[in-house]
Amino acid sequence: MLPDYDSLAPATWAEALAALAAQPDVVPIAGGTNVVVGMRAGELRGRTLMDINRLPELHGIRVSDGHVVIGGGTTVAELLASPAITEHAYPLHQAAAAFANPLVRNRATIGGNLVDASPAADTYPPLLVLDAEVELVSLHGVRWLPLDQFVLGVNQTERRPEELLRSVRWPLAPERSAGLHHKLALRKGTACSVMSAAVRVDTDQLGRCTAARIALGAVAPRPIRAHEAEQSLVGESLTEVTIRRAAQLAGQACRPIDDVRSSAAYRRRVAEVVVRRLLTAVDLELKEGAQA
Amino acid sequence: MTPQIVTLTVNSRTHQVALGAHITLLRALRDLGYTDVKNGCEKGDCGACAVLLDGKAVNSCLVLAWQADGAQINTNAGLGTQENPHPLQVAFADHGAVQCGYCTSGAIIAAHALLEANPAPTETEIRQALSGNLCRCTGYGQITEAVQAAAAVMQKVKGG
Ligand SMILES: Cc1cc2nc3c(=O)[nH]c(=O)nc-3n(C[C@H](O)[C@H](O)[C@H](O)COP(=O)(O)OP(=O)(O)OC[C@H]3O[C@@H](n4cnc5c(N)ncnc54)[C@H](O)[C@@H]3O)c2cc1C
Ligand code: FES
Ligand code: FES
Numbered sequence: 146m147l148p149d150y151d152s153l154a155p156a157t158w159a160e161a162l163a164a165l166a167a168q169p170d171v172v173p174i175a176g177g178t179n180v181v182v183g184m185r186a187g188e189l190r191g192r193t194l195m196d197i198n199r200l201p202e203l204h205g206i207r208v209s210d211g212h213v214v215i216g217g218g219t220t221v222a223e224l225l226a227s228p229a230i231t232e233h234a235y236p237l238h239q240a241a242a243a244f245a246n247p248l249v250r251n252r253a254t255i256g257g258n259l260v261d262a263s264p265a266a267d268t269y270p271p272l273l274v275l276d277a278e279v280e281l282v283s284l285h286g287v288r289w290l291p292l293d294q295f296v297l298g299v300n301q302t303e304r305r306p307e308e309l310l311r312s313v314r315w316p317l318a319p320e321r322s323a324g325l326h327h328k329l330a331l332r333k334g335t336a337c338s339v340m341s342a343a344v345r346v347d348t349d350q351l352g353r354c355t356a357a358r359i360a361l362g363a364v365a366p367r368p369i370r371a372h373e374a375e376q377s378l379v380g381e382s383l384t385e386v387t388i389r390r391a392a393q394l395a396g397q398a399c400r401p402i403d404d405v406r407s408s409a410a411y412r413r414r415v416a417e418v419v420v421r422r423l424l425t426a427v428d429l430e431l432k433e434g435a436q437a
Numbered sequence: 438m439t440p441q442i443v444t445l446t447v448n449s450r451t452h453q454v455a456l457g458a459h460i461t462l463l464r465a466l467r468d469l470g471y472t473d474v475k476n477g478c479e480k481g482d483c484g485a486c487a488v489l490l491d492g493k494a495v496n497s498c499l500v501l502a503w504q505a506d507g508a509q510i511n512t513n514a515g516l517g518t519q520e521n522p523h524p525l526q527v528a529f530a531d532h533g534a535v536q537c538g539y540c541t542s543g544a545i546i547a548a549h550a551l552l553e554a555n556p557a558p559t560e561t562e563i564r565q566a567l568s569g570n571l572c573r574c575t576g577y578g579q580i581t582e583a584v585q586a587a588a589a590v591m592q593k594v595k596g597g
Binding site: 149150152184198246335 | 441457458459479480481482484487495496498500501503504547551565568569
């Protein structure tokens with residue numbers, strides 16, 4: 146038996162923000178794929194659930210002002226179907242394709258994934274390498290936070306109880322930039338990540354790396370960026386040697402645990418291998434792009 | 438907690454029911470008699486509870502009934518009748534894709550959503566589309582064949 150709850154279904158954005166400001170125990174519910182599961186497990190804090198799916202402010206994918214901007218209520222299925230995401234955020238497209246299964250993807254939202262902040266939340270690594278920011282809105286105002294600062298730990302973020310995550314945005318990638326994502330799981334469908342990784346490399350005309358991003362999921366209490374590994378690539382061409390060194394540093398950045406899906410040692414080792422393969426594939430893509 | 442009145446249109450029949458906020462769409466549907474919608478895990482893992490919610494295939498155990506207030510819901514039983522079954526229903530029966538039958542309604546709903554979007558899917562596309570539907574009996578081969586067979590029939594009907 147589930148315990149008793151109250152429900153709210155605000156018709157407008159203003160009503161939703163007012164409800165959150167007035168009552169500290171209001172829990173937004175979007176796709177419910179974490180909330181309903183948490184409710185059944187008796188883990189939900191708060192007694193009033195507020196459905197936010199009908200608020201138009203949380204929907205839409207658009208490209209404007211040199212940024213891609215998506216509503217916090219965008220479903221993973223919508224991400225997967227969006228040509229703009231495939232074109233401008235390929236690692237996120239790949240993460241959407243590997244996310245849960247089609248039934249869950251039709252409900253699960255990006256806002257829910259980011260606010261739930263599981264260490265294995267699959268939209269984090271691609272959004273981290275895209276330099277994404279999240280927009281948090283309450284009656285008191287609007288603030289933008291880099292995603293890397295938004296997430297704090299297991300199921301913990303900078304979001305205040307009265308805030309809604311309205312949108313996520315990231316700058317369009319410069320020329321001569323490529324990114325890729327890989328999810329390693331125990332099965333191909335409906336499986337939580339053992340480890341996931343995303344990389345992105347920007348290069349100059351000579352093929353030297355001007356900026357690198359390497360992000361990892363399920364290897365620490367929160368999704369992380371491997372800053373030392375990123376730094377090691379800047380100014381370098383991607384070669385077997387520089388790639389291998391960056392991958393090793395990425396493996397060393399992991400703070401994994403043993404759990405039912407994998408041992409900590411395997412996670413650290415496989416993070417290194419996956420990062421090496423992703424960087425190698427990105428290098429190939431950049432070289433092909435240079436020839437075209 | 439105050440129960441609220443929720444309006445659900447299921448297989449074209451409209452119901453108004455008073456429900457607590459914790460009642461899932463799965464529970465509400467089964468209590469209304471739509472027992473073709475199965476309860477396998479109640480946490481999104483198995484797909485036995487899949488229905489079309491405003492045209493999209495979802496796990497009804499992960500939707501709270503009041504979130505679906507005013508929505509159109511279709512279950513497997515609503516896709517055809519005993520006399521005039523849906524091509525997917527015929528193909529599942531003919532290809533041995535129904536053994537205990539527990540997963541069947543959900544699998545047909547997921548397959549239906551696939552064929553709406555992609556009328557001629559490959560085997561890989563079928564397997565991916567049904568990756569949220571667990572079957573402990575068939576080993577999936579017959580289900581995949583059934584979806585392919587139904588797709589062929591539906592293409593033919595459409596083509597005249
Ligand atoms: C079977 C199954 C498989 C899954 N597989 C994966 C997987 O492969 N990868 C993965 O990363 N996750 C997976 N998940 C977890 C889950 O589906 C995702 O985290 C999903 O993105 C959550 O989105 P939601 O809209 O359902 O969130 P909800 O459950 O509605 O909400 C989650 C949390 O976010 C808050 N919230 C939601 N939207 C907002 C907003 N706009 N502003 C402020 N707060 C908000 C809620 O209050 C709640 O705390 C899986 C879950 C299930 C049940
Ligand atoms: S009962 Fe809903 S997914 Fe298993
Ligand atoms: S036929 Fe028995 S679970 Fe699929």
